Amino acid sequence: MILIGPFSQIITMGGLPLCGPLKDDALVVIPNGGVLVNKDKIVALGSFNTLRKKHKARLVEITGPACLLPGLIDAHTHICHAGSRANDYALRVAGKTYLEILKQGGGILDSVRKTRAASRKQLCQTLSERATHALRSGVTTCEVKSGYGLTVDDEIKMLEVIKSVHKDHPVDLVPSCLAAHVKPPEFDTHKDYLNFVATSLLPVVVKKKLSRRVDVFVEEGAFSSALSRPYLQRAAAMGFDLIIHADQFSTGGSRLACEVKALSADHLEASTDADIRALAKAGVIATVLPGASLGLGMPFAPARKLLDHGCSVVIASDWNPGSAPMGDLWTQAAVFGAAQKLSTAETFAGMTFRAARALRLHDRGVLWPDMLADMQAFPCKDYREILYHQGQLKPNRVWKKGVLIVGEKEKL
Numbered sequence: 001m002i003l004i005g006p007f008s009q010i011i012t013m014g015g016l017p018l019c020g021p022l023k024d025d026a027l028v029v030i031p032n033g034g035v036l037v038n039k040d041k042i043v044a045l046g047s048f049n050t051l052r053k054k055h056k057a058r059l060v061e062i063t064g065p066a067c068l069l070p071g072l073i074d075a076h077t078h079i080c081h082a083g084s085r086a087n088d089y090a091l092r093v094a095g096k097t098y099l100e101i102l103k104q105g106g107g108i109l110d111s112v113r114k115t116r117a118a119s120r121k122q123l124c125q126t127l128s129e130r131a132t133h134a135l136r137s138g139v140t141t142c143e144v145k146s147g148y149g150l151t152v153d154d155e156i157k158m159l160e161v162i163k164s165v166h167k168d169h170p171v172d173l174v175p176s177c178l179a180a181h182v183k184p185p186e187f188d189t190h191k192d193y194l195n196f197v198a199t200s201l202l203p204v205v206v207k208k209k210l211s212r213r214v215d216v217f218v219e220e221g222a223f224s225s226a227l228s229r230p231y232l233q234r235a236a237a238m239g240f241d242l243i244i245h246a247d248q249f250s251t252g253g254s255r256l257a258c259e260v261k262a263l264s265a266d267h268l269e270a271s272t273d274a275d276i277r278a279l280a281k282a283g284v285i286a287t288v289l290p291g292a293s294l295g296l297g298m299p300f301a302p303a304r305k306l307l308d309h310g311c312s313v314v315i316a317s318d319w320n321p322g323s324a325p326m327g328d329l330w331t332q333a334a335v336f337g338a339a340q341k342l343s344t345a346e347t348f349a350g351m352t353f354r355a356a357r358a359l360r361l362h363d364r365g366v367l368w369p370d371m372l373a374d375m376q377a378f379p380c381k382d383y384r385e386i387l388y389h390q391g392q393l394k395p396n397r398v399w400k401k402g403v404l405i406v407g408e409k410e411k412l
């Protein structure tokens with residue numbers, strides 16, 4: 001057993017509701033706090049001096065100012081991919097349209113070509129490097145989608161790569177099958193392709209236990225609601241949780257998410273007031289992705305409205321090679337929170353316990369007894385310094401399952 005502390009403040013994120021607005025004075029903040037950890041779990045939290053007197057534990061002393069938070073949970077990423085799309089980005093900022101970039105060989109299919117050509121070893125290495133980068137920013141759990149393979153073999157290759165890096169890397173990776181990302185050129189119609197995925201790929205994913213989540217990009221040019229509905233119903237019948245890339249450029253996806261009882265609807269930049277009311281009523285988690293707005297130079301999702309209507313709002317990075325290449329969740333969330341007028345509590349919640357629920361994880365996202373000791377500490381006395389520095393203040397210590405991975409004696 002180890003006692004870690006003293007921390008200037010421990011922000012537990014405990015005792016807060018899963019949905020709706022949050023005020024900062026609802027945060028449970030322990031001053032001069034300590035955390036008692038046994039193996040991978042938190043045993044107790046409280047006053048450092050009291051814990052020190054009460055328990056015989058090895059002391060891990062924290063010197064200097066330190067604010068402790070739960071490790072971040074990034075609930076939407078595409079960090080398993082090969083190659084860069086810097087060319088697309090340069091063309092986009094110079095004013096080229098999506099279609100013009102596509103004609104010049106860019107877009108998602110460019111990442112598909114590069115990912116298909118990459119070996120498992122290469123994909124494992126780049127995924128592992130990105131997971132390490134995320135961990136240094138305090139991310140201790142990260143969802144990762146397939147969707148750059150689009151054949152049975154290449155989608156399975158991606159999901160097996162995610163599984164293998166999950167096993168070897170300190171960050172927990174949660175895999176999602178996004179074979180319905182875009183129609184590959186080998187198929188004539190979107191309908192034929194979705195039928196192929198449902199009959200030839202998803203049963204293999206189930207058999208090999210590679211993912212419990214099915215995601216679809218519902219959008220003009222990707223997959224329509226009409227075609228996605230039966231696909232998602234088939235996936236649900238196989239036991240998958242449903243996720244939808246919804247309302248990014250046009251509406252319809254979030255309505256479908258409500259209809260098929262999806263776990264989350266992600267993006268929502270284009271959602272209307274009626275869509276927002278429907279999401280709140282259906283209890284579909286609203287995952288917003290400020291990194292995509294920043295990468296595309298487009299408006300943010302209406303998080304303030306979503307919260308005020310009673311939704312559970314999760315903030316994720318959408319880290320991907322095309323629209324969201326930044327991959328820095330703290331920076332994105334801080335800038336987003338300033339634009340959308342989110343309280344610190346709402347921004348923290350969107351990346352901790354509310355994000356955990358978007359991945360159906362009940363053992364993390366809160367610093368509380370019996371929870372995993374996934375934690376990050378910032379070199380400051382006051383937790384409000386963290387968002388104030390808009391991503392420039394990084395955690396100087398990160399623990400995964402009770403082990404200090406980032407810090408004085410780094411394990412990376």
Ligand SMILES: [Zn+2]
Nearest residue numbers: 076078245318
């Ligand atoms: Zn995405």
